[in-house]
Amino acid sequence: MTAPDPRNLRVSDAEREHVAALLQKAVGLGLLTLDELADRTDVALAARTRGELNVVLADLPGLVHQPAGAPAADRLELKATLSQTTRRGDWLVPKEIAIRSKMGSTELDFTEARFSSRSVRIDLDVSGGSVELLVPSTASVSTADVHAVAGSVEDHSHGAGQPDGVRFVVAGTLRMGSLEIRKPRYYRAGRLQVRWPPQVRWDPR
Numbered sequence: 001m002t003a004p005d006p007r008n009l010r011v012s013d014a015e016r017e018h019v020a021a022l023l024q025k026a027v028g029l030g031l032l033t034l035d036e037l038a039d040r041t042d043v044a045l046a047a048r049t050r051g052e053l054n055v056v057l058a059d060l061p062g063l064v065h066q067p068a069g070a071p072a073a074d075r076l077e078l079k080a081t082l083s084q085t086t087r088r089g090d091w092l093v094p095k096e097i098a099i100r101s102k103m104g105s106t107e108l109d110f111t112e113a114r115f116s117s118r119s120v121r122i123d124l125d126v127s128g129g130s131v132e133l134l135v136p137s138t139a140s141v142s143t144a145d146v147h148a149v150a151g152s153v154e155d156h157s158h159g160a161g162q163p164d165g166v167r168f169v170v171a172g173t174l175r176m177g178s179l180e181i182r183k184p185r186y187y188r189a190g191r192l193q194v195r196w197p198p199q200v201r202w203d204p205r
Contacts, residue, residue, distance in 0.1 A: 006050055007049060007050050007051030008050075010048060011048065011050055011052075015050075019053055020045065023041055023044065023060075024037070025089055032060070043055065074096065075094055075096040075097070076098070078106055079100045079101070079104075080102075080129060081101070081104050083104050085106045085107070086108075086109075087107075087108045088107070088108075088109035090114065091114070093110060093113045093114065093116065095121065096122075096123065097122045098125070099123070099131055101130075101177070102128065103129055105129060105130045105131075105132075106129070107134075108133050110136055110168075111136050119168075120167070121170075122171070123172045124171065124174060125173060126172070126173070126174045126179075128176045130178045130180070131174075132180050132181075133180070133181045133182070134182055134183070135182070136165060136183070137165075137183050138161055138165030139157065139161045139166045139167070139168055140160045140162075140166075140168070141157045141167075141168045142168070142170065143170045145169070145170070146173075146174065147174070149173065149175045150176045151175060151178060152178045152179070153178075153179045154178070154179065154181070155181045156181060156183070158183070
């Protein structure tokens, strides 16, 4: 008996929603316009087979979804010397993150991340560099242990977060550097939900 062509296999609602999420990430990366997102999301949500579903991703390289079961290390060290380090999208966040930056920039977006712990400690050793943290709306943040030497700390996260939210504890030293912490803001445009910093979600209702 001949095995069925994988392209003809039926897809589930979860697979359709997964591809729709990848399309949203493509907008954030500048690979798609909002009009293209709307068109491709319609195709994805109406797809019946893998072949039909994969069409909307065929020309979008680099969109890889990391399996939810992948383990996270207990500690992550990020270094930026006259360079930029970025983490965004679906990534695993360990219990501790060390940021070592000399005249570099570090941008960490936690809004779509998965956490190995309900508490994350971020240790800073920054000289003449910048650190930007975008935390989930439900998160709480403490910067009491950050020591700024001719540097700036701007915490725009406002509020203690929610009881079930992740707690971020930021500590360490900024030497002529900057730390900015924000939470996303959401706006609606018809069936589109637009996030600032940029992210778009398609509401099929």
